Amino acid sequence: MYTTPLENALLFTIKTIFSIYISIVLIRLLLQFVKADFYNPVAQFIVTVTNPIIKPLRRFIPGWFGVDWSCVLVALGLQAIETILSLLVKGYSVPPTAISISGLLIWSLGELIDICLVIFLFATFVQIIASWIQPNQYNPLTLLCEQITAPLFKPVRRFVPNFGMLDFSPIVVIFLIILMRLLIADYLVALGRSII
Numbered sequence: 001m002y003t004t005p006l007e008n009a010l011l012f013t014i015k016t017i018f019s020i021y022i023s024i025v026l027i028r029l030l031l032q033f034v035k036a037d038f039y040n041p042v043a044q045f046i047v048t049v050t051n052p053i054i055k056p057l058r059r060f061i062p063g064w065f066g067v068d069w070s071c072v073l074v075a076l077g078l079q080a081i082e083t084i085l086s087l088l089v090k091g092y093s094v095p096p097t098a099i100s101i102s103g104l105l106i107w108s109l110g111e112l113i114d115i116c117l118v119i120f121l122f123a124t125f126v127q128i129i130a131s132w133i134q135p136n137q138y139n140p141l142t143l144l145c146e147q148i149t150a151p152l153f154k155p156v157r158r159f160v161p162n163f164g165m166l167d168f169s170p171i172v173v174i175f176l177i178i179l180m181r182l183l184i185a186d187y188l189v190a191l192g193r194s195i196i
Contacts, residue, residue: 107192
């Protein structure tokens with residue numbers, strides 16, 4: 001379907017605003033999952049920005065099995081709203097049937113998984129660049145990136161040997177992240193779109 005420049009600008013604005021805030025909510029979730037240092041200035045900023053929505057929900061939605069379900073529901077809800085707004089701007093109608101709602105949820109879940117994988121990818125690139133520019137220097141952002149990616153690097157480093165000065169584990173991690181985006185996130189987004 002053809003979209004006008006104004007519609008494209010509106011779609012870009014919706015996507016940007018929602019993606020930034022959803023990413024911050026998911027980073028908060030990931031930081032809780034890896035038990036990151038919340039005294040870190042970057043982590044404190046993330047908590048401050050997300051507290052207005054997350055804190056009230058925590059009264060009704062407790063965490064189970066170490067997962068902050070209020071963060072998950074906020075991210076899923078925001079992603080669903082972004083998808084609906086994008087469809088409406090493009091001129092599609094979103095009928096509120098059980099099938100379309102399930103398709104919307106699957107599509108939104110695929111988008112959230114994709115955003116999480118992009119966060120891992122970004123954190124990996126930050127670590128690589130920081131290791132070239134400022135090796136062994138303290139930086140709040142690189143420290144958080146290390147904490148976020150630790151669950152990915154730990155198992156990979158068991159199987160990928162370190163060749164002296166060369167560490168090939170980031171290459172393997174990047175390859176696996178891109179593979180998961182193609183096999184899981186893209187599949188769920190396509191499945192959700194086909195159901196809607």
